Amino acid sequence: MNYDHLATHLPIHKAALSDDWESVSQIFEKDPELMTKPMSYLGETPLMMAVGTNNSHHFVKRLVDRILAVGDTDRLFVTSSRGDNPLHRAAMTGNTIDAEVLVEQNPGMTRVPNSDGYTPLNLAAWHRNKGTLRYLLRVMAGLVPEEEGSSPYTGVAGGNLITLVIEAGFLDIALEIIGKHPDIAIEEDMNSKTALEVLGSKPGLFPSGSTYGFWSRLIYSS
Structure with missing residues (x-):
């Protein structure tokens, strides 16, 4: 079995959890695909792992900026094996700071359910994250009315x-x-x-x- 991927995945995983963008910036520069590649056993991307800490805000902002710079905007919201995207994770952890960064790129993601049928709004309420819930409700209020039934x-x-x-x-x-x-x-x-x-x-x-x-x-x- 080939374990070569561990040489890059482990440092990225560690950096995402410890808000250490500088240690992996060059890795991403050499191989941009790693920025949006699932790396944990749950299929989490570096962005999702960092958002989930509710502490790696510098890492999240720099990573989002780099992903946008290489034109991978559609990869920001890659889902894990459990069907959650980074905004779902922000709602679950009460991470309003990173939720704002993500919503700025695609406000419509506030409406998207995970594989269990829960939207970020639902998850913020379920996990009793009142500040994040209020923020997401404000975002929803500013969106164009949905199609009937949605x-x-x-x-x-x-x-x-x-x-x-x-x-x-x-x-x-x-x-x-x-x-x-x-x-x-x-x-x-x-x-x-x-x-x-x-x-x-x-x-x-x-x-x-x-x-x-x-x-x-x-x-x-x-």
């Missing part, structure tokens, strides 16, 4: 989003979303649950144990 606020996609936001305990964000998209409150998620059902089963979300205040505001917003 909105993240309707159908199962909408049900997943609002129930995950409520499960995370972000009731302020839930109210904001419902205020703008009232029908999302009755959309069913992938488990056939609606926002109203999830709320009714979680009195612990409210310090007083009563949901009346929230229900009142929900009714008015809807």
Whole structure:
């Protein structure tokens, strides 16, 4: 078995995890394909590994700039063997800094689900990364309206989003979303649950144990 690839893959892997762009800059200059090549056992690219640390921000910015410079823009969002792209990873780790770098290149990727059907919005809510969730919601608000049937606020996609936001305990964000998209409150998620059902089963979300205040505001917003 040939292990020659380890001579380049291991240093790149280490550099991505330790925010050490300088140690691999020349490697990428000699072989640009390595910048977007899967290198871990999960099929992660150097960009995805670096984003996942939520600490290698210098490495991410320099790598994205270099990928753009060689014209490989379409390779920025290569997916892992689990179906995640770098923006999904940023949402999971609460990495808003690198999410902004990625979204600047392709805002539409905020709508793209992974192989499990979760968008970056869903993942930010699921992992309780409130700052990243708010950022992604702002990006979504600025996008051109989707084609009918593809909105993240309707159908199962909408049900997943609002129930995950409520499960995370972000009731302020839930109210904001419902205020703008009232029908999302009755959309069913992938488990056939609606926002109203999830709320009714979680009195612990409210310090007083009563949901009346929230229900009142929900009714008015809807």
